[in-house]
Amino acid sequence: MIYSSRLLSIFILGISFLTSLWSQEEAPDATAWLNPVEITSDKGVKAWFMRDPSTDIISLSFAFRNAGQVSDNDATPGRAIMAIQMMGTGAGRFSKQDFHKFLLDNGLSLTYAAGVEHATFAFSTLKDRKKKGLELLKAFLYKPRFLKEEWKLLQDQTRIHLTNLKHEPSHQGIRELFSKHFKGHPYACIEGMTEPSITQLRIKDLKTYKKNFLVKNRLVVGLIGNITEKEAKAFLDEAFGDLPQGKSISNDLPQTKPQQLGKVLHVKSTIPQSVVFFLQEGLSVQDKDFIALNILMEIMGGGLSSRLIKEIREKEGLVYGIHVDIHPLNAAPLIVGNFRTDASTLDKVVNLLRKQWKQLKDQGVTEQELDRAKNNMIGSYPLNFQTSRDIASTLLSYQLNNRPIDYAKKRREMIENITLKEINELATRIIQPDQLSFVVVGPQTLRE
Amino acid sequence: MNHIRKILYTFVFLVLCGTLVAAPRFNAKSFKLANGMRVVVIENHRAPIVHHALWFRCGGIDDPEGNSGLAHFLEHLMFKATKNRATGEYDRILTEHGARFNAFTTSDVTCYHVEVLSDRLPLVMELEADRLENLVFDPNEVDAERKVIIEERRTRIENSPSALLSEAVNQALYWNHPYGRPLIGWKHEMETLELEDAQAFYKYWYAPNNAILILAGDITLAKAKNLAETYYGPLQAHTLPERNYLKEPVHNGVTQFLTLKHERVEHPEVAFYIPVSYEKEYEDSFILAILDHLLFDDPLGRVYQNLVEIKKLATWMTFSFDQVSLGPKYVVIRAQPAAGVFVEDLEKAIVAEMKVLKDLKFTDQDIKAVVDRIHANQAYEKDSIFAGAHEIGLNLSLGITLPRIEGAYDFIDGIRAHHVNEMVKKIFSTSPRVQTRLLPQEKKL
Numbered sequence: 001m002i003y004s005s006r007l008l009s010i011f012i013l014g015i016s017f018l019t020s021l022w023s024q025e026e027a028p029d030a031t032a033w034l035n036p037v038e039i040t041s042d043k044g045v046k047a048w049f050m051r052d053p054s055t056d057i058i059s060l061s062f063a064f065r066n067a068g069q070v071s072d073n074d075a076t077p078g079r080a081i082m083a084i085q086m087m088g089t090g091a092g093r094f095s096k097q098d099f100h101k102f103l104l105d106n107g108l109s110l111t112y113a114a115g116v117e118h119a120t121f122a123f124s125t126l127k128d129r130k131k132k133g134l135e136l137l138k139a140f141l142y143k144p145r146f147l148k149e150e151w152k153l154l155q156d157q158t159r160i161h162l163t164n165l166k167h168e169p170s171h172q173g174i175r176e177l178f179s180k181h182f183k184g185h186p187y188a189c190i191e192g193m194t195e196p197s198i199t200q201l202r203i204k205d206l207k208t209y210k211k212n213f214l215v216k217n218r219l220v221v222g223l224i225g226n227i228t229e230k231e232a233k234a235f236l237d238e239a240f241g242d243l244p245q246g247k248s249i250s251n252d253l254p255q256t257k258p259q260q261l262g263k264v265l266h267v268k269s270t271i272p273q274s275v276v277f278f279l280q281e282g283l284s285v286q287d288k289d290f291i292a293l294n295i296l297m298e299i300m301g302g303g304l305s306s307r308l309i310k311e312i313r314e315k316e317g318l319v320y321g322i323h324v325d326i327h328p329l330n331a332a333p334l335i336v337g338n339f340r341t342d343a344s345t346l347d348k349v350v351n352l353l354r355k356q357w358k359q360l361k362d363q364g365v366t367e368q369e370l371d372r373a374k375n376n377m378i379g380s381y382p383l384n385f386q387t388s389r390d391i392a393s394t395l396l397s398y399q400l401n402n403r404p405i406d407y408a409k410k411r412r413e414m415i416e417n418i419t420l421k422e423i424n425e426l427a428t429r430i431i432q433p434d435q436l437s438f439v440v441v442g443p444q445t446l447r448e
Numbered sequence: 449m450n451h452i453r454k455i456l457y458t459f460v461f462l463v464l465c466g467t468l469v470a471a472p473r474f475n476a477k478s479f480k481l482a483n484g485m486r487v488v489v490i491e492n493h494r495a496p497i498v499h500h501a502l503w504f505r506c507g508g509i510d511d512p513e514g515n516s517g518l519a520h521f522l523e524h525l526m527f528k529a530t531k532n533r534a535t536g537e538y539d540r541i542l543t544e545h546g547a548r549f550n551a552f553t554t555s556d557v558t559c560y561h562v563e564v565l566s567d568r569l570p571l572v573m574e575l576e577a578d579r580l581e582n583l584v585f586d587p588n589e590v591d592a593e594r595k596v597i598i599e600e601r602r603t604r605i606e607n608s609p610s611a612l613l614s615e616a617v618n619q620a621l622y623w624n625h626p627y628g629r630p631l632i633g634w635k636h637e638m639e640t641l642e643l644e645d646a647q648a649f650y651k652y653w654y655a656p657n658n659a660i661l662i663l664a665g666d667i668t669l670a671k672a673k674n675l676a677e678t679y680y681g682p683l684q685a686h687t688l689p690e691r692n693y694l695k696e697p698v699h700n701g702v703t704q705f706l707t708l709k710h711e712r713v714e715h716p717e718v719a720f721y722i723p724v725s726y727e728k729e730y731e732d733s734f735i736l737a738i739l740d741h742l743l744f745d746d747p748l749g750r751v752y753q754n755l756v757e758i759k760k761l762a763t764w765m766t767f768s769f770d771q772v773s774l775g776p777k778y779v780v781i782r783a784q785p786a787a788g789v790f791v792e793d794l795e796k797a798i799v800a801e802m803k804v805l806k807d808l809k810f811t812d813q814d815i816k817a818v819v820d821r822i823h824a825n826q827a828y829e830k831d832s833i834f835a836g837a838h839e840i841g842l843n844l845s846l847g848i849t850l851p852r853i854e855g856a857y858d859f860i861d862g863i864r865a866h867h868v869n870e871m872v873k874k875i876f877s878t879s880p881r882v883q884t885r886l887l888p889q890e891k892k893l
Contacts, residue, residue, distance in 0.1 A: 054494050056827045096747055104748075105817075107824030126827050153756075156787055157763045160715050167712035169607060270711060271607045273599075304527075304549070305539040314536065317595030320603050340603050372544040379546015382497050383563050386833045 034385065034408040036222075036395050041233040043241030047221035048395040048405065049232045052388065058130060058225030058235070059388035060123045061396040065220060066252040067119040067213035069193075070186035076205045077192025080114035080213070082154065083206035088112065089150040092139030096150060099136070106132045109389075110140065116178075116187065117253075117330060118220075118400060119213065122389060127226060134238050141214065142242065146203050159195045169275035169441040172267045173338075177277050177439045180265055181258040187332065215246030222395025224388050253331040257281070261435040266445035274346040274442030275338075278353065280435050282326050282333040285401040290328070291411075292418050292426045293335075297324050298373045299365050300356070301337055305372075307356055312339070318349050328401070343443050350446055354433055361431035364424030374415050381411075472854035474836035477669045481676060483685040484657025488844065489672045490664040490836045498665040499834040500572050501561035502580075503845040505660075506653035508555040508631040509693060509774065515645050517597065517633020520553040522646045524593050526560065527551075531582040535589060538575055545571060555631055556774045557845045563834070566666035573679035580654055581683060590643045598639070601632050609710040610717070613886055620704040620882045621721055625696040627775045657685040660844050664837035696776045699723075704882045711889040715763075716791050719782045720798065721882040724769065724875055726777065730848045731859045733771040735871050736779070738818045738863060740767045742810060743872075744781075750808075751801050760786050761794050772846045779875055791885055806876040812865045819860055 036048040072079045088110070090096045103110060109124045125133030165171045179191035219240055223232055258281065269275075283293050301308040301324030308322045324337035341349045365373075385391050398407050440446065476490045511518040529535040542549050547564035562572050605611040615630050622628035633641070661680065663672050726732035743751045744767035755762045762783040770777035785794040829835045843853050 055831050057831050097753075100747055104821040105824060107821075107827060109828070124828070126824070129824075153760075156760075160763050160784065160787060163714040166714065273602045273607055275607075303539075303543050305536060305543045310536060313596060314589075315592060317592035318599070320596055320600040340599070340607075342599060342602060372540065375544050376546050379544075379565055379568075380548060381546070382495050382565065383546070383548055385495060386497075387828075387831050389831075 034391070034394075036405060036408075037229070038405050039229055039233055039236075041236040041241065043237045045216070045219065045221065045236040045240045047223050047232070047236055048399060049222075049229065050224045050391065050395065051226065051228070051232075052224050052391070053226050055224075055226060055388050056127050057388045058125050058127055058133070058223070058227060059392040060221065060223050060239070061121070061389070061392040062123075062219060062221045062240075063118040063120040063396055063400060064214050064218040065118055065249055065400070067209075067218055068115040068117045069189040070117055070253060071119075071209065071213050072186075072189045072192065074192065076201060076209075077189060077194070077197045078158075078201060079205050079209050080119060081193070082158065082198070082201055083209040084112050084114050084119055085154055085158075086146055086151060086203075086206055087140055087144040087210070089154065090145040090147055092143035092145075094136070094139055095145075099139075102132070102136055106136075108133050108136060110137070116189070120396070122393060124389060130235070134235070137239055141239070144210065146206055148203065151203055151206075155198050155201075158198050162193065162195055162198065167269070169269055169271055169273075170338075172269065173275055173277045173439045173441045176265055176267050176441070177279065177336075180439075181260050181279070181437070182256060182332070183259060185256045185331070186253060187256065187329065211244070212246060214243065216240065216243040217246050218249055219243065220396060220399045222392045222399065224391045224395070256332045258332060258334065258437065260437045261432075262437055264438045264440065264446050264448075267439065267441045269441050269443065271442055272343060273340045274343050274440050274444075275340050276346070276350075276441070277336060277338045277439045278436050279334050279336045280432050280437070281430075282328060282335040283430065284330070284333045285328045285403075287333075289422075289426050289430075291414050292423050293326060293430065295370065295373045295377065295415070295418060296360070296365065296423060296427055296430075297326050297335060298377065299369050300324050300360060302373075303376070307360075308337075308353070311356060312349060312352050316348075316352070318342075318345050318352075322349075322353075346440065346442070346444075347447050350438065354436065357431060357433040357436060360427050361433060362428075364427045365420075367420050370418070370420055370423060374418070377415055378412055473857055474840065474854060476836060476840055476850060476854065478850055479669075479673060481656065481681055483681065483683055484655075485676070485680050485683070486660045486844065487672060487676045488660065488662050488840055488850070489667060489669050490662070490834075490840070491666075491668060492664065492833050492835070493666050494833050496566050496666050497563060497833065498566040498569055498663060498667050499561065499563050499837045500569065500576070501559055501662040501837060501841050502576060503660040503662065503841045504558045504653060505556075505658050505691070505845050506649075507553055507557050508629070509626040510649070510653065510691065511626070511629065511633075512645070512649075514637060515633075515641060516629045517631070517638045518641055518645055518649050519558060520632055521594070521597055521638070521641050522649050523551050523553045523558055523560075524597060525585065525590065525646050525650075526579055526583065528589050528593070529584040529586060530578045531584060532578055533575075535586070538579065541571070541575060547572065553631065555627055557842065559841060559845075569663075569667065570675060570679070573675055577679045577683060580656070580659075583650060585643045585647050587643055590646065594638065594641060597632065598635065601635060601638065604632060605630070609708060609713050610886055612710070613706065613708040613884060616706050616708070617719075617721065617882055617884060620706060621778060622696060622776065623699070624694045625775045626693055652689060655686045655688060656680060656683040658688050660841060662837050662841040664834045691774070693775070699881050701879065702881070703879055705884075706882060707885045707887060709887045709889050713886055713888045715784055716888065717782060717784050717884075717886045718791055718795055718798075719780055719882075719884045720880040721778045721780050721884075722875055722878050722880050724777050724779050724878075730772050730843060730852055731856070732871070733769070734856065734860050735863055735867050736769045736771075738815060739868055739871055739875075740769070741818050741821075742814060742868070743767065743805070751805070754801065755783070755794075755797055759797065761789050761797050762786055772843055772848055774846065778881070791887070795883070802876045806873050808869070808872055810865045810868050810872075815863055815865050815868055819863065822860060 036050040039049045040046050069080050106129045107126050112121045123137055175190050179188045182188040283290050312322050313319050319339045319341050322339035327334045327336050474490050476488050478488045480486050508519050545568045547562050549562040551560040564572055619628050743749045746752055752765050763786050765783040767781055769779040785791055840853055
């Protein structure tokens with residue numbers, strides 16, 4: 001079926017473009033088989049590694065901390081995204097075509113993205129093509145060609161892509177949200193990436209980025225495959241052992257706070273709907289109440305039986321989807337939600353949402369809701385691991401969030417131990433109906 | 449690398465290349481209940497989780513005249529109350545057990561799927577069997593849900609210039625066949641979808657003998673038989689209506705040109721819709737996938753390289769095609785002109801490419817290289833716990849037999865240059881039935 005208009009799904013879950021921006025860690029609980037060990041190779045490369053005899057694939061997920069879009073400075077917006085893209089357009093002995101062909105011929109897979117915070121990569125190879133896989137990965141990491149003609153083509157494509165995005169309501173909303181709430185902070189980086197800024201970027205900027213940010217002391221790795229610990233260490237050395245050390249990363253991101261809390265921001269658009277994002281402050285992953293907040297948001301707007309879905313979609317029919325999630329950005333943890341509604345019902349939905357927010361603060365949740373949410377988070381956990389790649393990426397995101405190595409095992413207990421009293425105290429403390437801010441993309445803003 | 453994704457998608461679910469005798473792709477087992485429900489089991493015990501999907505042979509094309517959007521509307525209503533459970537209970541119970549669940553409607557089929565810990569499977573089946581028999585249609589809920597689907601229409605269609613254009617494209621591609629109607633429905637018809645319409649559709653189509661159950665993951669055949677018998681065995685079969693649709697007439701060489709100028713478009717896009725017919729509809733789509741790779745792959749495909757990389761007329765270019773479906777089929781070429789390139793010039797270049805293409809001769813070696821790539825990707829499919837579930841569910845629902853699906857790999861190995869060359873000739877010597885331009889609004893001076 002090629003025509004998307006011939007396929008409709010009932011629910012929109014989540015805001016995928018948001019979740020793709022940072023490492024998302026969801027729903028805790030232990031499974032017997034998620035038991036990684038921490039290993040360190042001879043050349044000092046650390047990784048979380050898990051041996052899995054049930055697969056022929058070696059899957060690697062790795063990231064460079066704070067080497068995502070936050071690493072763009074004011075002079076070079078878009079640098080991280082463009083540099084990483086360029087690395088895939090030819091490296092070492094491979095032209096762009098050869099690079100691509102070598103991937104396909106050998107059943108290799110390589111994907112990469114510069115998220116808001118981190119630059120993340122996923123690489124997989126068949127166990128028996130490991131050598132070829134490493135050859136390609138090393139060319140990519142150490143010898144990108146950064147050729148002029150490829151750069152020109154990528155710039156052209158990106159400029160056109162950016163102009164198209166100008167009219168894409170979700171993108172308009174996210175852009176407004178970050179650039180206004182984090183003015184002056186690296187989190188506002190999304191604002192700088194424009195057609196002229198892409199034109200101004202130079203190949204030497206990309207090279208500088210690679211030299212300064214794709215470095216050993218930023219590297220975080222998750223690895224799974226049917227290989228021994230010894231083989232795993234050799235693999236890590238081969239792939240990452242020769243990366244240079246970089247400067248200290250402790251000053252990358254100053255702590256900050258969203259600057260427009262309680263306000264309503266409007267981006268004018270002629271679409272028939274209002275596309276709305278709302279946010280308030282959240283908690284850091286390290287906070288003792290982080291899991292409790294997870295549960296609270298699960299109850300409020302996490303799934304298909306959440307309070308918001310029940311009250312605003314099922315009873316009133318005002319939205320097709322409404323969802324809230326936690327986004328634990330390191331320097332400014334957030335709670336972010338979104339919905340779309342006809343422009344004429346915008347005020348009504350916002351009022352209902354505020355009412356729900358206030359009710360959560362004042363009255364908390366019930367014992368029954370808490371139990372259900374706990375059971376959901378524990379029971380759904382194994383569903384996150386359908387492929388080796390899923391497992392490798394979880395091993396990576398736990399490290400990016402500074403979790404302990406036995407987190408998968410502890411998680412269940414951490415969830416089970418949360419009491420009604422604790423979670424309702426948290427609700428009173430953290431939920432801030434007056435501090436909810438809104439970004440409205442659509443023909444008009446709130447009437448109030 | 450969007451290319452890898454494309455291959456994985458196209459050949460999603462190929463398994464193991466047998467060295468001597470090709471092993472079945474999924475090793476799926478199948479049986480039928482006395483009431484006609486077909487059950488397929490694909491075992492994989494890597495993790496204690498299972499996929500449960502009910503596929504119904506009904507979809508948008510079964511919407512009665514004047515009631516466009518009904519099949520999809522009913523799919524929404526299936527999540528409401530039953531005689532035994534209040535509205536919200538289905539979602540609540542599954543959520544409480546950590547399940548993930550959803551449903552989708554296509555023009556041809558409707559599917560309800562759940563992924564869950566394998567020891568919760570009996571519970572899932574109890575809930576599913578209940579809503580197949582005991583769904584309650586409450587007027588207030590029908591009213592609220594109608595608003596939800598109209599909101600969905602705004603989200604999917606009215607906010608998007610390309611979706612608005614595609615509604616007109618479908619009208620032009622299908623003069624008589626029901627694919628011409630929007631799956632989500634025309635807004636004015638959605639507004640008048642009544643409780644009784646949904647109820648009738650439910651009674652008409654939702655019978656065990658119109659359903660295929662797919663179980664994938666941590667489940668054995670013996671257990672599947674036992675559970676299916678227990679929960680779905682008691683459902684009553686009934687006589688099904690024939691799915692007999694209006695046929696598409698010949699288009700008499702007519703090419704329709706459609707243009708949408710929209711204020712929210714900055715860069716133009718063009719598309720060519722060319723009709724295609726298959727001899728063996730399931731197998732031929734693999735030939736198309738190879739053709740797609742050879743001609744349009746980014747950055748290896750011949751046409752892609754020529755128009756995007758060498759002549760720099762387009763910033764991107766894609767090829768897509770209908771696979772198994774119940775109606776007329778098309779292939780589509782889409783492209784976006786590079787900055788400074790006129791739409792007309794890109795269109796001319798694409799037409800010129802097509803003229804050359806029809807006489808193109810690939811060699812067996814060209815084909816083998818692509819087939820080898822497909823093999824190289826098989827381990828990834830095996831690595832996925834629910835591999836095969838979607839492929840089998842969809843294709844069985846559309847009348848493709850299980851041995852054909854299991855044997856796809858044998859077929860692919862047998863594809864030779866002349867198969868691809870004939871397909872290329874067939875497609876590129878046919879005039880497009882529809883050509884489109886999505887354009888920016890002319891700037892007012």
